[in-house]
Amino acid sequence: MSAAPDPVAAVAQINDELADLAARLTRVSAQVADLADALPQSSLDTAAPVASVPLSPPAAAQPAPVRPVPPKNRIATAPSAGIPQLQYATGAAHAAPPVFTPPPFRPVPAPAPAPSRLTAASAGGQLGKVLAFAGVAITLIGVVLLLVLAAQAGLLAAEVRVAGGTLLAAALVGAGVLVGRSPAKRSAAAALVATGIAAALFCVLAATNLYHWLPTIAALVLAGAIAAVGFLLAARWDSQPLGLAVGTGLALLAPFLSQGADLTLLVFLLVYAAAALAVQIGRDWTALFAVNTVATVVPLLLLLSRGIELPTAQFVIGAAVTFALAAGSAVILLRSTGAPVAVALISLLPLFPILGGDLVLDRAPAALLLVGISAALLVLTLAGAAPIRTTVGARTVWLTGAAVAALGAAAVFGGADWLPLGLLGGALALGLVSCFGSDLVASYRVLGTVALCAGLLSIFPRAVMALTDADWLDAPHRTLVFTASLLALAAVTTLGWSWFHQASGSAATTIACVGGLIALALINVVCVASAALVTGGSDAGFRSGHLSATVIFAVAGGAGLMWARRLRGTNRALAMTSGLLVLATAVGKLFLFDLSALDGIFRVLAFIVVGLVLLGLGVAYAQSLEDEAADSRPSSYEDPPTGPIPVVHIPVSVTPQKHR
Structure with missing residues (x-):
């Protein structure tokens, strides 16, 4: 058993602690006292008082001796000098206890109510804009009533009405100039x-x-000066709304000043748009x-809608200047705009009335105008880099x-029959350009594909006629079908090559298969159309x-199946499916069409060639299956090697064991 602890030693240890x-x-x-002395007095005055507890001075280094007491009694010792004593106000000889003073009560303000939508709109300025817009509309209505209805009622003389409207316009402009001195207003x-x-323009x-x-002329000049x-x-x-x-008021008012659409209105609006470009x-x-460009396009549209026959030189010059102003303005504004695509689209607005130029022009001038615009846009495209x-x-x-201008030129010059040739020729050109590296390669591919699809749809009815009966088409249409099918075949080849090289994996195989199927269909049209043409x-x-x-068809299907032998996985499945589809088409065509449409030697040759192709494919695929089986045979079934068997020397070390 362990000895009992010494009470005297325990008490001494507690006293030391x-x-x-x-x-x-x-x-x-x-x-804490030093920190309080270092702080400024003002911060101490504003701080809430904190109760402090004074402590007695520390005891001496040596603790007072303690007498031993019997173990059965509790240890009762007098407070020694080494133990800190808490001093409370129990008598007159002691200091008064500290008094805790709570901080002054400050009521929390109630949250402000949420502002209404009307108040928020007023603070944001929307209410002021709505009121200003309503004021503009009502004021202009009043000016119109002054100039028109008062004249019908005979209330005031004409000079008084126009002078009153002019004075009101001048007063409004003057008030605006005075108010505009403050940027906030x-x-x-x-x-x-x-x-x-606007009121001055109405006057x-x-x-x-x-x-x-x-x-x-004087009215247009005066209106331009006011604008x-x-x-x-x-x-x-720096106010675009102004x-x-x-600009909107002038564009809407100018046709009424000129009493219709004529070259005078067109020239005035062109001068206005050129002058407004400066700001x-x-x-x-x-x-x-956009507003200025639309203002210059409207006179051309009005001239086309009314079918007014103008001298060729005047309309061509006016249309060319309109397009040149829009394109030149776009080039200048592209340096500062944040929406370059929108600016480029706006610059093409004059192209719409020019596409209908054959309504007031002969075919040759209208086509040449479109060719010139197409060349100018192509130059902008290439120079944009x-x-x-x-x-x-x-x-x-x-x-x-x-592309649209070139297509329009082909349609205007050759009529509706030239539209497929223009589409397919444009697709071929874009396909050729897309094969070369450029930052517009994706655009060339997409535009070329769209033109190709449109061209195929436009030539489809005539192609069906050429395939079903040779007597349905005359010589010009046979020539058209043959030329269009050749262009389409070339476009499919170039665009397919371009798309194929930018793809990878199964996507490239899919592009090759789809392009091959379309090309085979076009080859069928080319064969029949060329034979009928000859x-x-x-x-x-x-x-x-x-x-x-x-x-x-049979040879192409066989080539597709042979190509599939060299592929693996999904690519092989796609190629094999395309090859089988082409072969099935050839066999179906052989029995469903050629058997009845062909006779004599043509029928015999068709069956023999298709049969030989299928027979050759059967032999080739049987050999390929045998090769694949040999390649995939497990190693345990391999034939034993011929020749002398190599001897393998395995070193063996023998350690003699000791016998007991």
Whole structure:
């Protein structure tokens, strides 16, 4: 058994620990006092008072002796000097206890109610814009009532009405200029100026068409000068809405000033668009560019819709200048715009009335105009990489416009029969270009594929006629079918090659199979159309063409199956499926069509050739299956090697064992 602990030693140990704790508390109290002396007095005054507990000075180094007590009694010792004593206010000789003062009560404010939608709209400025728009509309209606209805009622003299409207317009513009001195009020100032300029334009319209005081040229010049004031203020305030208001009002008003669509209106709007370009340079004002371009296109559309016969040179020059202004403005604005694709699309707006130029022009001038526009757009496409430095998207838009213009030229020059040739020729050209490396390779492929599909759909009815009966088509249409099928076959080959090289794996095999099937269908058309064209649509030529197509189908199907032998996995399945499909088509054509349509030597040759192809494929695939079986045979069934058996020397070390 272990000896009982000595009570005296235990009490001494406890006394030492208490003395150490008292010394630590004293040091902490001294550090707090030093920190309080270092803080400014103002922060101490504002801080809440904290109750403090004074401690007695530390005890001496040597603890007081303790008398031993009997083990059965509790240890009752007097407080020694080494133990810190808590001093409480129990008598007059002791200090008063600290008083805890709570911080002053500060009521928490209630949360503010959420603002209503109307209040939020007012704070955001939407309410002001709505009120300004309503004010503009109502004011302009009042000006119209002053100029028109008052004249019908005979309330005021004509001079008074026009002068009153002019004074109101001047007052609105002047008020807008005064309000616009503060940048925070520019939106309201722009509304005032726009209303005043619109009112002034209405006064010019009334003085020209209602009272006939001004000739057309003078009215257009005066309207342009009024619009110039608005554009100058829009440029100074950097306010596109003001420019839009002025441009829209002028574009809508100009046809009424000129009393219809004529070359005078076209020239005026072209001059206006060229002058308005100055305030757009360096700014991203795509909407204003769209308004100005539409304003120049509207006169051309009106001329086409009315079928007005104009001198060829005037319309061609006007249309060419309209397109040149739109394209040139786009090139300038592309440096500052954030929407290059939108700017490029807007620049193609003049192309729409030009496509219908054959309504007022002869075929040759209309086609030449479209060819020139197509060439200009192609130059912009190629120059967009280096001098212009625009995006691929904008260049793709111009490339599409060039293709559409070239197609329109082919349709205008040759009529509807030339449309398939234009589509397929464009597809071939785009396919050839896509085979060369460029940042527009994807655009070339996509546009070429779209043109190819459209061309195949356009030639499909005539191709079916050529395949079913040689007498259905005359010589020009046989020539058209033959030429179109050759172009389509070349386009399928080039585009398929381009798509095949950018794909990989099963996608490349799929492209090769689909392209091969389309090419075989076109080869059938080429064979029949060429034979009919050479023989003048005779039955012998028709039968020989179908015989050639059947033989080509059988050979192509066999080639596809032989190609499938070299592939593995999904690629092999795709190639084998395509080859079997072509062979099935050849056999079906042999029994369903050639057996009744062909006679004599043509029928015999067709059956012999197809039979030989199938027989050769059977032998080849039987050999390939035997080779694959030999390659996949397990190693345990391999034939024993011939010749002398090699002797393998295995070193063996023998360790003699000791016998007991």
